Amino acid sequence: MSWSGDPVWLADVLRAAGLRVIEHDGWRDRGHGDFRDLRGVLCHHTAGGGSQDWRIVQYGRPDLEGPLAQLVLERDGTFRVIAAGVCWHAGRGSWPGWPTDNANYHVIGIEAVSRGDGSDWTPAQLDAYKRGCAAILARIGRTAEDCVAHREYSREGKIDPAGIEMDSFRRDVQAFIDGEEAPMSAAEVNQIREFVTAFCGPISADVKDIREQLCGEAQRDIGQYGGWPQLGNHTVVDALADVIARLERLEKREHPLP
Ligand SMILES: [Zn+2]
Known part of the structure; x- marks a missing residue:
C-alpha cells in the first residue's frame, strides 16, 4: 500500500502519535504543486537553531522560493505543519526505491531546528523526531528503511542532520512503527537507578x-x-x-x- 496525493492528514497523524502540533494558516494549500506517490521521509537540520527558523522554511530564501519542507521540528519536540504540497528540500541524490534527483515529489521533508553541529539536540526533540517519522511512515505504508538522512540521499555534500546516527535512529523508528517503545539504553537504566538511590537512600x-x-x-x-x-x-x-x-x-x- 502506498499513499498517493498530498498528505493533508499530516497534523492529524502527528497528533494521534501523541505529539504537539502547530498548524500554520493555509498549510493544506501551500506547496509547489501536488505530490505523486509518497515513498518516505527525508530528515534535515535547519542549521540555524532559533525559534524563528520556521520562517525560512515557510517563506524561503532569496535563492529558493518557500516552502522548503512540509514540517519543522522545534527544539521542544513540537511539530509545525507548514505545507501539504511539494517542497524544495531534497536536491539531487538517490536512495533505493526513490526516483533519482526527483525525491521532492515523493518524500516528506522534516527540518529539525538545530545549529547544525550535532551538539544541540534535545531529548524531547529526538524522541519526537523518531515518533513523527514513524507515524508518517506507518500512514503511507512504509518501513523505517525509507527514513533517510539528507546526507545519505544527497550527492551535493549535505551533512544533515548532523550528530544523528541513522542506523540506530531507524531501529527506534521501526520499533515505534511496530508499536513498541524504544528500549531503554544501559545509560538510561543507570540514570534511573542513581536517581532512586539518591532519593530513597x-x-x-x-x-x-x-x-x-x-x-x-x-x-x-x-x-x-x-x-x-x-x-x-x-x-x-x-x-x-x-x-x-x-x-x-x-x-x-x-x-x-x-
Ligand atoms: Zn537538508
Missing part, C-alpha cells in the same frame, strides 16, 4: 523491618514478626489497631445505642 535490611512493622500479625504468623517492646511487643500496625478498638469500645459505653 541505599536499600538495606531496614526495609524488611519497616515492611514487617507495617504488615503486623500477618507477618508474625509466617515467622517474620518483630514487635516493639514499648508497644507491648506489637507491631506499629497492631498497636494502632488496638488503640482504635479501645476507642470504639469507649465510645459505645459513653453513647450506648437505645
Whole structure:
C-alpha cells in the first residue's frame, strides 16, 4: 500500500502519535504543486537553531522560493505543519526505491531546528523526531528503511542532520512503527537507578523491618514478626489497631445505642 496525493492528514497523524502540533494558516494549500506517490521521509537540520527558523522554511530564501519542507521540528519536540504540497528540500541524490534527483515529489521533508553541529539536540526533540517519522511512515505504508538522512540521499555534500546516527535512529523508528517503545539504553537504566538511590537512600535490611512493622500479625504468623517492646511487643500496625478498638469500645459505653 502506498499513499498517493498530498498528505493533508499530516497534523492529524502527528497528533494521534501523541505529539504537539502547530498548524500554520493555509498549510493544506501551500506547496509547489501536488505530490505523486509518497515513498518516505527525508530528515534535515535547519542549521540555524532559533525559534524563528520556521520562517525560512515557510517563506524561503532569496535563492529558493518557500516552502522548503512540509514540517519543522522545534527544539521542544513540537511539530509545525507548514505545507501539504511539494517542497524544495531534497536536491539531487538517490536512495533505493526513490526516483533519482526527483525525491521532492515523493518524500516528506522534516527540518529539525538545530545549529547544525550535532551538539544541540534535545531529548524531547529526538524522541519526537523518531515518533513523527514513524507515524508518517506507518500512514503511507512504509518501513523505517525509507527514513533517510539528507546526507545519505544527497550527492551535493549535505551533512544533515548532523550528530544523528541513522542506523540506530531507524531501529527506534521501526520499533515505534511496530508499536513498541524504544528500549531503554544501559545509560538510561543507570540514570534511573542513581536517581532512586539518591532519593530513597541505599536499600538495606531496614526495609524488611519497616515492611514487617507495617504488615503486623500477618507477618508474625509466617515467622517474620518483630514487635516493639514499648508497644507491648506489637507491631506499629497492631498497636494502632488496638488503640482504635479501645476507642470504639469507649465510645459505645459513653453513647450506648437505645
Ligand atoms: Zn537538508
